Amino acid sequence: MSNTTKVLPLLEPEVPETVVPCCPPLTERPFTAEEAETAARMFKALGDPVRLRLFSAVASHEGGEACVCDISDVGVSQPTVSHHLKKLKDAGLLTSERRGTWVYYRVEPSVLAAMGKLLTVAPSAA
Amino acid sequence: MSNTTKVLPLLEPEVPETVVPCCPPLTERPFTAEEAETAARMFKALGDPVRLRLFSAVASHEGGEACVCDISDVGVSQPTVSHHLKKLKDAGLLTSERRGTWVYYRVEPSVLAAMGKLLTVAPSAA
DNA sequence: CGTCTATGTTGACATACGTCGAACCAAGTC
DNA sequence: GACTTGGTTCGACGTATGTCAACATAGACG
Numbered sequence: 001m002s003n004t005t006k007v008l009p010l011l012e013p014e015v016p017e018t019v020v021p022c023c024p025p026l027t028e029r030p031f032t033a034e035e036a037e038t039a040a041r042m043f044k045a046l047g048d049p050v051r052l053r054l055f056s057a058v059a060s061h062e063g064g065e066a067c068v069c070d071i072s073d074v075g076v077s078q079p080t081v082s083h084h085l086k087k088l089k090d091a092g093l094l095t096s097e098r099r100g101t102w103v104y105y106r107v108e109p110s111v112l113a114a115m116g117k118l119l120t121v122a123p124s125a126a
Numbered sequence: 127m128s129n130t131t132k133v134l135p136l137l138e139p140e141v142p143e144t145v146v147p148c149c150p151p152l153t154e155r156p157f158t159a160e161e162a163e164t165a166a167r168m169f170k171a172l173g174d175p176v177r178l179r180l181f182s183a184v185a186s187h188e189g190g191e192a193c194v195c196d197i198s199d200v201g202v203s204q205p206t207v208s209h210h211l212k213k214l215k216d217a218g219l220l221t222s223e224r225r226g227t228w229v230y231y232r233v234e235p236s237v238l239a240a241m242g243k244l245l246t247v248a249p250s251a252a
Numbered sequence: 253c254g255t256c257t258a259t260g261t262t263g264a265c266a267t268a269c270g271t272c273g274a275a276c277c278a279a280g281t282c
Numbered sequence: 283g284a285c286t287t288g289g290t291t292c293g294a295c296g297t298a299t300g301t302c303a304a305c306a307t308a309g310a311c312g
Contacts, residue, residue: 026238027190031182033201036175043178047170048270049162056157064153068289075159080271082290101279101288109247112152116245119238174300194259206301208260227258227309254312261306268299276291282284 025120042115045091050074051084055093058105065106151246168241171217176200177210181219184231191232 022042023035031039046052057071058064072081085105088094093112094105148168149161157165172178183197184190198207211231214220219238220231 026178026182027185027233029182029186030197031179033175033179036178036182040173040175040178043169044173047166047173049159049166050270052152052162052166052169053157053159056152056155056162059153060155069287071156072289076270077272078289079273079291083270086290098278098289103289107153112245112247116242116247119242119245121235121238121242176300198259202300203302204259205261205303209300212260224259224308229259255310256312257308257310259306259308262304264303265301266299267301269297271295271297273294274292276289278289279287281286 022114023118026118027121039118042091042093042111045088045093048084050076050080051088054081054084055088055107058094059107059112063106064109065104067102067104069102071105148240149244152244153247165241165244168217168219168237171214171219174210176202176206177214180207180210181214181233184220185233185238189232190235191230193228193230195228197231 023031023039046055053074054071057074058066061070068081068085072078074081076084085094085096089096089105093108095108096103096105098104149157149165172181179200180197183200184192187196194207194211198204200207202210211220211222215222215231219234221234222229222231224230
């Protein structure tokens with residue numbers, strides 16, 4: 001039975017080929033200074049516990065977006081939350097949009113996929 | 127979402143079970159403070175351009191290991207290289223071993239895989 | 253042993269970073 | 283308009299970080 005070979009469209013609404021070609025996998029070849037600069041910026045953005053929690057909260061929220069009020073319970077003051085959300089936004093990991101009273105943040109799916117590719121264990125290496 | 131509820135085993139090829147169970151994918155559920163602390167430590171280690179270049183140089187080197195002398199051309203002084211390699215080691219991303227005159231660093235493949243999983247776009251989320 | 257090469261460690265310094273309180277802006281509500 | 287709630291920006295402060303020069307350590311090789 002070829003049950004596993006069914007290429008059913010497991011809900012890939014986003015995550016298209018538009019994955020930003022930031023850098024090759026870390027294991028493919030030594031990064032250039034420029035590549036390292038770019039990739040480090042993204043890693044750095046996730047290199048703080050509070051930001052990681054905020055990002056995870058947004059990413060795991062209904063539809064990949066969340067109101068600030070829903071995720072700001074991470075143990076720091078609200079200005080600090082805002083500060084970190086801005087950093088994530090500056091790093092290109094989140095986007096924000098104001099809808100009436102509340103501000104909603106949502107993840108940038110392509111960036112997530114790009115980072116995942118960075119950490120791919122080179123299959124050809126072996 | 128009735129049609130999409132098929133939980134078919136969408137090709138989970140390698141990624142051995144030896145992957146350290148640090149945290150769930152970022153998109154699965156909000157990280158706890160503890161998970162965030164752990165994961166952030168790894169991201170932080172790669173959040174510096176110099177460290178990223180060093181790590182990439184080691185990871186892409188023959189057999190996933192490299193002598194310091196082979197990778198220390200990243201534009202900073204030798205003590206700084208040593209400092210960053212120590213940080214990567216402390217973060218659990220590299221291991222070192224002295225063989226005669228030279229010291230060799232090698233990647234911790236399980237950690238790489240674990241981080242890759244973190245950035246997995248949750249297939250069940252949606 | 254002495255010396256040379258390859259790395260790691262220490263101390264110092266400038267900068268970046270995380271955090272908060274206070275002030276400020278944006279939408280609703282009265 | 284005034285008041286309330288949600289969120290950002292500003293200014294300040296303490297700490298962490300990246301960097302280097304100088305020194306220390308570990309083998310190799312006479």
